[in-house]
Amino acid sequence: MTMSKRLLISLAAAAAIMAGAGAQAANSEAGKVKAKEVCAACHGEGGNSTVPDYPKLSGQHADYLAKALRDYKSGLRKNAVMAAFAGALSKDDIDNLAAYFHAQPAAVSTRN
């Protein structure tokens, strides 16, 4: 294989990876706006809930948060309040909110 062909293949691969990442990149800023509108009343500013029954979200894993919202929306996870809120969220809203809460100063941590 010639040098230029190798370079071309590497470039194509890099472009493909970047395109993939772009398609999945959640928008934390958009999540922040949504969080203030929809979530903050119960889960607190930045997801640092002060209400014992409502979980702290700040610093939680994004994929876990997104799954929780999808499950509330689909009804797999049953909670009347969250079903209503999650039901009104789009797939992008969910990914953006998960990215936003994950990026906040962590209120929760992994514990042995």
Place this chain on the structure above:
Amino acid sequence: MIKPTHFAAAAVAALAAVAPFAAAAQGAPTGNPAAGYQKTQMCSGCHGIEGWRTAFPEVYKVPKLGGQHQAYIVKALQAYKSGERSHPSMRAIAASLSDQDMADLAAYYAQPSLKTAAK
């Protein structure tokens, strides 16, 4: 005559023995973080490993529990036990827990960050 230190120890032991019943009378057991720590064997294999992913039925990182609200952790465990939440492993584990176990585990995980427990 009873030495003061012995008396104090006996008083603490008596209070510790009575406390769970007093709480039970009000409905919900009071959690004991130290007792909770002794019950984390079933939890730490997943929740104790940073970034651990559950593999079934969906792949995602298991939630961080350290510093979470005690009341929420109890609610989550009850929801798994009742079937409101559906993760198979969590349903099986929560089904094996008593109300006292749930309260103790929640009290342990809810404590503000613990540096010694992580060792």
